[in-house]
């Protein structure tokens with residue numbers, strides 16, 4: 001029997017209003033920096049895969065928490081962005097799981 005430890009990270013980069021070729025090159029450069037093996041205490045964490053996407057706050061289920069400003073997705077609406085912190089709206093205002101009232105079902 002073999003066992004593996006799989007750890008996933010999500011990085012977020014806020015794009016300027018005008019996403020252009022220069023930013024695309026910068027994103028590609030950043031991705032190459034991330035996609036490396038990492039050694040820690042003699043163990044090699046091998047880079048396996050990366051995925052990326054561009055989201056639009058007007059079209060996609062993504063926004064900033066009204067309290068702390070972290071990017072989050074409303075898990076009670078359709079098509080939540082699964083790699084973001086889950087949040088929900090209270091009276092139409094989006095909050096992340098850390099800022100929702102502690103009695104909210106998804107509060108962390």
Ligand SMILES: [Zn+2]
Nearest residue numbers: 065068096099
């Ligand atoms: Zn928050």
